[in-house]
Amino acid sequence: MDDINGSSKILEEPIVGSSIMEMKKHLAQTIGISFHYVDIVCLEDGVIYENDRHINGISRPLQVMVGNPQRKIPRYLVTPEPDMIYQDVNDEELRLKMSCGHAITPDNLFGHMKHTLMSEVKPSVNCLTKNCGAEWSMQEIIKKADMTEDERIFFEWKISFNLINQEVADTSECPFCGSFCQRQQNTLPTRCSICTRKNGTACDFCWSCKSPWIVNHKCSNRELEAIQKMLNDAPLKTIDMSHIEGVPSKRMCPGCQCLIEHRDACKTMTCTKCKTVFCFVCLKVAIKGQLQCGSYNQKCEVAPVQRVL
Known part of the structure; x- marks a missing residue:
């Protein structure tokens, strides 16, 4: 791997496997570190690709960010x-x-x-x-x-x-990939350039309710329905440090009900809005800063998809 213009490293070798996770494991083995410290990113769009994303549709060469497995303190x-x-x-x-x-x-x-x-x-x-x-x-x-x-x-x-x-008021998170999109001229249909590039066809969603855009689209109970759809459609993932499988990657904070996506690391989650600390797996709120379901690397029962409506 070489350095390109001082940006993240790029991968010139053939693509291995079908998912980001499989590619990360291959790269980690080549480099000689754990796959937890390898990310495949898009510097242009400021995106870290999810582990369960298919490798197809991602531009080549891949940009690879290698992390530090041992962060030291002076x-x-x-x-x-x-x-x-x-x-x-x-x-x-x-x-x-x-x-x-x-x-x-x-x-x-x-x-x-x-x-x-x-x-x-x-x-x-x-x-x-x-x-x-x-x-x-x-x-x-x-x-x-x-x-x-x-x-x-x-x-x-x-x-x-x-x-x-x-600084741009008209930005919103894409309900499909999580990247931020900008709409033009205050229109409701909004196009996600990342999803469009990945799927090879136009990918539009409604600016107001975040549902896929269709002809004659009408929003009904739009905010709650949009949140419920994102919860229902959230891919299942494995929590790295506790190896818990089948966990929805998007949850609502038990404290303020804002939508939170789990990116990586352990099951302990701190809501950036209300500061509630909770387990992303079982959704139990921490007591005096400690999870009710055990340490950050212990297994617990996966709570079902939350219901908004």
């Missing part, structure tokens, strides 16, 4: 303060001090940054400590999360991508 940054997000009592991972004075592990810092930039059109990452909310610079995050060059390039671009799109 000794002078180590702090005994508790992690601002969550840390298992048996986990001895060291915490570092952010510029606002609050503590977080390097892995949690990277995960929080990734979730913030990939799940919302936000150009900034903020402290999650109650009554703080301090904004951290990308330079601080890159250093303290011990990010690789691949990660730095992708997420510096992503934060700029989000800034540009945040």
Whole structure:
């Protein structure tokens, strides 16, 4: 693999397997690391492809982002303060001090940054400590999360991508692939360029209710129906660290009912809107920061698709 114009690495070799996951496992074996630290991305669109996505329809050569399996902390940054997000009592991972004075592990810092930039059109990452909310610079995050060059390039671009799109009022998330789309001239039918390129045919959805666009389309109970459709159609996935299969990739927060998509890592989820901590698998809310169903890497029962209507 070579470096291309200082961006994420590219793959020149033949495509292996039919899914992103199969390709990641092949690449990880070639590089000599776990597939958890390999992502196939699109720098142009600021997208990290889902594991269950078919490899067909993705432009070549593939762009590969290799992560850091061992994020280190300089000794002078180590702090005994508790992690601002969550840390298992048996986990001895060291915490570092952010510029606002609050503590977080390097892995949690990277995960929080990734979730913030990939799940919302936000150009900034903020402290999650109650009554703080301090904004951290990308330079601080890159250093303290011990990010690789691949990660730095992708997420510096992503934060700029989000800034540009945040300034445009008419942007909305595609209900099919999760990428952000911009509509033209206040029209209801909205085209997703990523889905259109992938499927080889025009892929339009309704701006208001997020349903697939058809001739003479009418919205009815549109917001709730749109959310229910996204929940029903969400692909099932395997939660990496606990190896729990058949988990819907989209859930509603038990606290505020906003829609959340699980990207990677463990089953512990913190809602960025209301800060509710819960298990993405069984949907039980954490008590005093600890999951009711056991540690982040323990199995639990998969809750069914939630009902909105």
